[in-house]
Amino acid sequence: MSRNFEAVIGLEVHAQLKTKSKIFCADSTQFDAGDNENTSPVSVGMPGTLPALNERVVEQAIKAGLALNCHIRPVSIFARKNYFYPDLPKGYQISQYDKPICENGSVEFKLQGKAHQIRIERAHLEEDAGKSTHFGDYTLLNYNRAGIPLLEIVSGPDLRSPAEAAEYAKALRQILRYLDVCDGNLEEGSLRCDCNISVRLRGETKLGTKVEIKNINSFRFIEKSLEYEIERQIEAVERGEKIIQETRLWDPDKNKTFSMRTKEDAQDYRYFPDPDLLPVIVTKEALEKFKKEIPELPLARSRRFTEELGLSENDADAIVSEREIADYFESASRMCGNFKATANWIMTEVLRELNESKLSIIQSRITAENLGALIKLIDAGTISGKIAKTIFSEMWTSEDSPEKIIKTKGLVQISDSSAIEKLIDEVLAANTSQVAEFRSGKTKLFGFFVGAAMKASKGQANPDLVNEILQKKLKGGL
Amino acid sequence: MPDTKTSKLSTTEITHIAKLARLDLSANETTNYSLQLSKALDYFEQISQVETLGIVPLVTPTEIENILRKDEVYKELSSEEILKNAPHKTGHLFTVPPVV
Amino acid sequence: MDLIKASLAEISQAVRTKKISALEVTKFFLERSKKLNPTLNAFICFDETAELQATAIDQKIYQGENPGPLAGVPWGIKDMFCTKGLKTTAASKILENFIPPYDATVVSQLKKNGAVILGKLNQDEFAMGSSNENSYFGAVKNPWNLNCVPGGSSGGSAAALATRMVPASTGTDTGGSIRQPANFCGVVGIKPTYGRISRYGIIAYASSLDQAGPLTNSVTDAALALELMCGKDMKDATCSSQPVPEWSKNLNSSMKSVRVGVLKEYMQDGGLHADVQKTVEKSLSELKALGAEIIEVSVPLTKYAVPMYYLIAASEASSNLSRYDGVRYGHRSNFQSLANLELGEFYSKTRGEGFGEEVKRRIMLGTYCLSSGYYEAYYNKAGQVRRLLRDQFIAAFNQCDVILSPVTAAPAFQLQERISDPLQMYLNDIFTVSTNLAGLPGMSVPFGFSEKKLPIGIQLMAAHFQEQKMLNVGLALESISGMKGLVANV
Structure with a gap:
């Protein structure tokens, strides 16, 4: 002024x-x-x-x-x-x-x-x-x-x-x-x-x-x-x-x-x-009857989301902006127990898809339950975050549950260390010159091996395990 | 038109009220209404003698239970039937002089 | 059968048992109406479909259906009631050509009970008047003396009945508009408790006072007609859901231990025409002879009833009549072009020429009473006194079953006699407006003639929703009056 x-x-x-x-x-x-x-x-x-x-x-x-x-x-x-x-x-x-x-x-x-x-x-x-x-x-x-x-x-x-x-x-x-x-x-x-x-x-x-x-x-x-x-x-x-x-x-x-x-x-x-x-x-x-029918209002809900569920104030405000989004959030997060991840998924992936197809959240092709299930699968290590994105797109098009997509497409994360070990051995064997360079001090090449191993697993290898095994193998002898 | 200033409702006031009520009055009507309504109001004013302090005005004189209508849609007539009595219409709309 | 003498129940019974066809009944009354109307001007228009309606009733009977307790009974409808497909004008130029696409609830109720609509009856414009001289379609004549007014505003309804142009008619009563013309024309007229009859589709004059009612040739007819007109209607929020008793079946003229109240204020102030005074006194002594107890009661605020009535009625009317603006229906001034017309002029010209003198006078009065600076002293004050008046009446009815009074101070006056002095005309309503203000039921029963052979009636009022008590006393009066079945010869 x-x-x-x-x-x-x-x-x-x-x-x-x-x-x-x-x-x-x-x-x-x-x-x-x-x-x-x-x-x-x-x-x-x-x-x-x-x-x-x-x-x-x-x-x-x-x-x-x-x-x-x-x-x-x-x-x-x-x-x-x-x-x-x-x-x-x-x-x-x-x-x-x-x-x-x-x-x-x-x-x-x-x-x-x-x-x-x-x-x-x-x-x-x-x-x-x-x-x-x-x-x-x-x-x-x-x-x-x-x-x-x-x-x-x-x-x-x-x-x-x-x-x-x-x-x-x-x-x-x-x-x-x-x-x-x-x-x-x-x-x-x-x-x-x-x-x-x-x-x-x-x-x-x-x-x-x-x-x-x-x-x-x-x-x-x-x-x-x-x-x-x-x-x-x-x-x-x-x-x-x-x-x-x-x-x-x-x-x-x-x-x-x-x-x-x-x-x-x-x-x-x-x-x-x-x-x-x-x-x-x-x-x-x-009056008493109507009082009972008043839902939790946005301000109170946002406060609860920050104080009880640990969301940031910004996230909470964004989620409560529409009652239906907040309802969706509550159903999805109840399913998986991971509030922050749910908020992130909704504010990025879900809202983007909705915007693109001009749908409201109640018309979402992915139900809150299925989103919750997807997050639960990530948290359990069944799928990687990267695969989850692929599954998410698939869920949006097919309206199927993540479990069903994983099953039909064989997208379960490989967490079996002997299988990953075998895979890494093959990668190292195929790239002997890079291995030599790495060992002579060019440690930047580590990312190259991770990429190659993930690619060899079609992205399904558990990235934490790939890291761990690569570290061990590259530092130690063959 | 003679201004009946001494009356309760002068012709000036009658003209103002006629404007509020959107009534074109002739000069004759204006004078007559001024005289007649002033006389009537003089008589009506006797109600001011009644003590009414704190009394809530009565509108509906009998006890009637207020039963509200359910929120239901019912189409009674087509727009043609609604417009049938219109002095001037354009399509399915009523026509009036230009409103700024 | 003698259709002129027959009761509503007798006509309907004869039609239902095929002693006479509905068509014959309708033709009889239609012919009689058309013959007498040029003299009385009671009808504004006839319903071209009347004979078709009657034929439909006959067909129902032939198919073994029961068309209802009014089977084949022709009715005259005051032009305040909207009738689907039939011109409804409120006797105003502003609605000269208005054809409603809907029926008033009362009209559809009458039709549902087998009535045949014969036509629309003349009245004072928008029911504003006590002489029926304020009609765009010309004054109605009193059938007992063609130089006299029939009363108003339901003058056409009363005159048509007194000459048996119809066996029954509807009226509306805002300050006496049923009872006063019934009184002047020697017929029975009832205004029930406010809220008894749906106001939906009845052109509004003053919403908190308006109530419809029947005009008939006898108290028994009135009781039957009334019960068929009453009842809850979801289209009118002010319509009561109180059950409607079968008044006609419960009629009882025994006056043993009936307490008849006489309003001190109405009798003592004088001003009563000698013939009216005599008639009222006679009614009291006869009722007493029949076993009734006569009790003097007092409602001091009736003194202010006329001011209260006109302040409230005019205020509400000024708003109710705002919808007549030439936009959606009704009269619009004949403008050469709308293009350069100012909106204010559009309204003022249309309304200025569409409304008659008395209607404009009341719109002016009401607009003034509601306007800034005057609301408190007029409309609001009148509403406060109105509550006190109603409460005084409720108290009075703790002492008596009915209150008996004159309907008007004098019998029918001459045409043109009072039209130039509005206040004098307003004071005609002194005995009738209180029932509307207090929401009470009231009726007028013929009880004698003046020396000049004009009918004189008695007004009865009862407590809210106590129509039966009033009807019973009315029946007792009727049975000793010698007035029942009298037909005015024109």
């Missing part, structure tokens, strides 16, 4: 909850449906239609709230936010207002090794609006998104840098994905972010005038738009200008934020409790 200013940032993250049907009606939430195919009289606001709340939406909001250390309101209320816009079918959005389902929580995350804790002011349920597309002289409306369930998670103004803001958003995404309440798919708009940003002189306790950057759908853009906006605001303040409270949008092509309509029309949303919906009651019993 430049000069003597600091930034004060708060994020409003709109997470699409992971349901089959919409929040208030039975329309599908499937992403790529045809124009207005996922609509019904309710979602396009036809006369006389009424909202009927989806129970899964409430369940997911509660789980998210618990994972974000929120207080869950025993009674929360849906209100109507009244305004006219063509993407809003009823002329009001149903949204929780002064009595949101989750309040007063916090999120922890690490940035460059440093822990941060950010307050969550509230998380409330609301319905999404439709989508407008501009087409020539008109605007066209598709209401497939109208009524998609959203959980709006509002942070405190606790973030101090664009990097922190992006990391906080990533941490939220990770938690929601761990809970399986949001797929976190940014391209499809399942996670959108509004950033509130103001600047002030360091040491100042009063907040500056905030600007809202709306509808950002990538972590990179969170960072870039905030960087731009901080600079813009600092420069303005330094020029003696006043910051205008406004809503801005991020233009990724021009790398700039721009003001989104400067109309001085102060909105008056005329919120009032929606008389079509009853208060949402969360009983103690329901």
Whole structure:
């Protein structure tokens, strides 16, 4: 951050909850449906239609709230936010207002090794609006998104840098994905972010005038738009200008934020409790039940992996980044008992193969059990690390177990010292001049003999034994 | 149009409210509403005499158990049927003036 | 059979036992309706498929199926109820050509029970009015005196019934819109407990007050019709899952040890028309003679019912009516081109010309009451007083089984008489709005005529979900009123 200013940032993250049907009606939430195919009289606001709340939406909001250390309101209320816009079918959005389902929580995350804790002011349920597309002289409306369930998670103004803001958003995404309440798919708009940003002189306790950057759908853009906006605001303040409270949008092509309509029309949303919906009651019993269903969250899991399993912090963080990867790691390492090796195999070989074939870890062609078995075979000395790589590739293509591949391809490591001795004798006999050179002091040639012996064994000789026997034979006489 | 400033709801205020409610009003309507609604509000204001400190407003007047809907998909109508009443459509989309 | 005198059960029984075909019944009422409608303007439109519906019922009967307890009974449906494939306008220009692709739950329930939908009945626009003069399709006339209003907002429903254009009709009641026109037209009208009948597919006026109900020629018909309209519907979160009793089978007109409450506030403030006063007094003395105990009860906050009602109803309406914007259905102003049109103008012109005067007045009132700076004093305050009012009613019903009162202070007034003074018109609702605010069931039973030969009814209210008590007293009143079976001659 430049000069003597600091930034004060708060994020409003709109997470699409992971349901089959919409929040208030039975329309599908499937992403790529045809124009207005996922609509019904309710979602396009036809006369006389009424909202009927989806129970899964409430369940997911509660789980998210618990994972974000929120207080869950025993009674929360849906209100109507009244305004006219063509993407809003009823002329009001149903949204929780002064009595949101989750309040007063916090999120922890690490940035460059440093822990941060950010307050969550509230998380409330609301319905999404439709989508407008501009087409020539008109605007066209598709209401497939109208009524998609959203959980709006509002942070405190606790973030101090664009990097922190992006990391906080990533941490939220990770938690929601761990809970399986949001797929976190940014391209499809399942996670959108509004950033509130103001600047002030360091040491100042009063907040500056905030600007809202709306509808950002990538972590990179969170960072870039905030960087731009901080600079813009600092420069303005330094020029003696006043910051205008406004809503801005991020233009990724021009790398700039721009003001989104400067109309001085102060909105008056005329919120009032929606008389079509009853208060949402969360009983103690329901809360207890949902608490039990909260999985171990990424931060705790990473801590356990470093403290109990001896992984490095970097490895642990990488492994827990996705719940499915961490699950895979736990199954594979349980099988072989070698945590570090499992982590290495996953982060190098497994992830590389997955990337190449564009698969997610749950679609991996090598099961966690088979990976564990492979590592176990290395540790038992049955195969060498080098052979293991060959077997791994074979496993990826055939989806067979390592045992089966070893058996059919005859790839078991030769650990019989008399067999290796015989093999080495042949190598030495075939390379008498090199043996002489070695013995006259050219010890660098040792690697040559190892290579030749391994080659003669088709790579199957136990490399430790080859070393040991070669040492003995070259130093001693023939 | 005469401004009925002395009324509870002046014509200026009526114009503001009409804008919020997206209602084009004629000059006549504006004046009439100003007078009529001011008179009605004067009468309605008597509720301020009731002591309501700490009382939670009542919305749904009867005790009704909140039974939530299961998360199930049901397709009721095709998009053609949804668009059938549209004053103006383009393909399977509703058409409105350009929105900036 | 005399279809004009027959009860719903008798018509259905005759149809099911093939004494008369559903088609004949439908033709009879359709013909009668079409003949009388130019005089009364009770129907907005007729259902072209009525005879086909009736034939389908007859076919079911021939195939040995039971089409249900309303087999072949023609119904008139207030135009607030969405009817699949049949124009539904709420008597507004803004929905002039709207054809819903779905049925209101009530309508599908009636159809499921064998009813034939004859057509859509006139009303005040969006059910806002007490005289039926606020209809885009013109006022309805009172069949007992064509110069008088039939009441509102369900004026078409009441007028059609009083002349037997239909044997039964549906209405909606937000502040008296079933009971008041029933009272003015001399028919039975019921608004059950809030939550009894699904609101799904009924065009919303004020969601926390709206309740549908039947208008019929007798208390027995009303009890039967009501039980077929009630019941849990998952499409309406505010619809109660309380079991629906068989009210029609349990009707009992014995008044022995029935406690009839009289609201001190309603009787003592005066302002009652002498004929109404006499009718109410007569009803009390007759009930007493039948063994009922008359008890004076007090609900002091009824004094504030009209302000509370209009503040709440208008606020909710201002939001409920926002969906009429010319985007997805309904009227859109005839713009030459959309290309350079500003969005605000698009909305304001469409809505400004689509809504009638009274509807706009209430949208204005409601928008104001919810707007920043006024919410606390109006909407919120009214909601608080509403809770206190409901609690006072609950306490009053600890002392009595029903509360008896006038429906309106006077019989039907003249057309045009009150249309120019909105506040005066609002005050018509003084006796009816409290039941909606408190969510109580209420009904209107004809009990006499004024000197000028206009019907006068009695209002009965009961505690939440205690419709049976109210129906029983209603039956007792009906049996001594001499009003049952009277048909207005037009």
